[in-house]
Amino acid sequence: MNDPIEITLAKNKKPKRDPNQLTFGTYFTDHMFMMDYTPENGWHQPRIVPYAPITLDPAAVVFHYGQAVFEGMKAYRTKDDRVLLFRPEKNMKRINLSNERLSIPPVDEAFLVEAIKKLVTIEKDWVPKEPGTSLYIRPFIIGTEPYLGVHPSRTYMFMVILCPVGAYYPEGINPVKIYVESKYVRAVNGGTGHTKTSGNYAASFKAQEEAQRQGCAQVLWLDGVEKAYVEEVGSMNVFFKINGEVVTPALNGSILAGVTRDSVIQLLKNWGIPVTERKISMEEVYQAHAAGTLEEAFGTGTAAVISPIGGLIWKDTEMTINEGKAGALSMKLYDTITGVQNGEIDDPFGWTVEVK
Amino acid sequence: MNDPIEITLAKNKKPKRDPNQLTFGTYFTDHMFMMDYTPENGWHQPRIVPYAPITLDPAAVVFHYGQAVFEGMKAYRTKDDRVLLFRPEKNMKRINLSNERLSIPPVDEAFLVEAIKKLVTIEKDWVPKEPGTSLYIRPFIIGTEPYLGVHPSRTYMFMVILCPVGAYYPEGINPVKIYVESKYVRAVNGGTGHTKTSGNYAASFKAQEEAQRQGCAQVLWLDGVEKAYVEEVGSMNVFFKINGEVVTPALNGSILAGVTRDSVIQLLKNWGIPVTERKISMEEVYQAHAAGTLEEAFGTGTAAVISPIGGLIWKDTEMTINEGKAGALSMKLYDTITGVQNGEIDDPFGWTVEVK
């Protein structure tokens, strides 16, 4: 896209929040990015405007048929006050993958990375500096045509909103307990599990509530066909370290190709630690646990980066992993990735993109 | 709910459209019904207001996590100018079923039937009288909380919008060709296929586009596990008449319990025609077709009532059913149900509800 980004600055700036009191996803910055799609003009009128409510016809496709996709990424402030994005091109590539499945017209990935950089530059003061904090970036697309026919929308809105987020681990890394879901299913091959479309998440609420009732932080999903194979965790991909080898479910069409997952795999390969993407059943995890070879388990995602799993509840059994403590490999991965993100350690893979 | 419905009438009425030019889902009436939900007040402030855009925070749950459910029903004008609804209590029961799965607080079904009657009464002039026309009623609920955490919304909006719709068969009943989908999957047990949640429909667009490319009107979905068993068609349930017996897929947890489906089953039982709800594979349909015992096939849904299926494309074969013509049973069901809806024939089951 060659349209220039039109900028309208907010007249009144909101007060910043106490960086130690930041909660996720409730308090947004002063500006947002928007652009529109029509069949005649394609994606057009990219603009940065004051954060404000949006007005839609009650018949808009997004309300009825859920035609919506999103992304999640972060901007990090370094000690020397630079602001870094982490692999933003991967997120824009993934939103196009989601678009393709949801019949949404593709966006210009390189243009949007630049648009996000511009928006973050304007909101630079909103990127908190306290350890572990960041500015969360939420790009999303919604179908806006006011038409109740079950058809893809002819018009769309692309938006990016930002919110400062506190440290995920304010009291140090804390392993979580995970509930293995045997009743509800998140996704199946041929469905939308490999995309970040809104409906996947609404479909997961029920299981998430059940997990919390069981004292667990998140759900571990099994495959929708046999309910035997591990898929992913809530909003994280999942890894198991079994007998020195790291195993993660292969990208089989029903799980999300996480950016953090990809980064972890690259790091492990770089470190010479064996890592395999393949099918892995809960039975195998269970047997490894019984045999004492399940050394670590952890989730990976933008929010937590690495989330060590201290326990798994599967049917009637509870498995404690690594005595409920964060494992050495989990910690090393966490320290390395967050170190790169915060500009504290070398970035040999060229993962970070500076916002100027 | 005991709150009275507050009514604000529109100052300016929209012009009605030529009843012979009505298209589905694009032109809405003068008023809509709304109510809100908050944890403190539950569902409250039911009101009928002029049809107007709605304003939401860009962080509203519906845009990101697809927490939305809907219903579809119709009001019909009789020859003697009464207005009838068809089994509206079934739709309100079903929206609560959807709510339960999507972690949306339940609504008061009886109250909402009354609210819909009141809204339709106000919009009575919008119910067209030409044969086959009706007023489409779209109740829906969206999660409105501006919060990006992957959690059920704490606030909701319930709305009902209305649009006059033309005859589904302006040139007489025309059998459709249906594409049996072997790649994409709509739903799986443990998912949301038995509900009317928005995400189910966005997930179906891609297959629908493929079907149209193949010259077909709609998709016939197979089960998500073995891709062998018939589930339903686009926005219809499906029936096969094989050797004198009518067979329809059982409500297995991944298909919608259609109101029309239920009505058809009741009618068939009443007529003494054998009807079975069970698993039925495409292979069985194929074999019946080969043996010459596949007498009729039809879809059932609010939009078309009965949609005879003249042909099925499955993998590389195309099956023509009943020489591509509407079958006698399909026609009898169509005439009976539309006759009841239009008040032209007796309503022995008490399906219609008059709007006064």
Ligand SMILES: Cc1ncc(COP(=O)(O)O)c(C=O)c1O
């Ligand atoms: C379903 C799901 N799986 C995995 C992830 C992890 O992906 P990423 O590492 O790109 O944040 C997320 C979160 O983004 C997710 O929503």
Ligand SMILES: Cc1ncc(COP(=O)(O)O)c(C=O)c1O
């Ligand atoms: C997926 C699906 N199946 C079946 C139906 C038919 O249901 P009903 O007869 O209640 O209109 C619909 C439409 O409402 C639908 O969306």
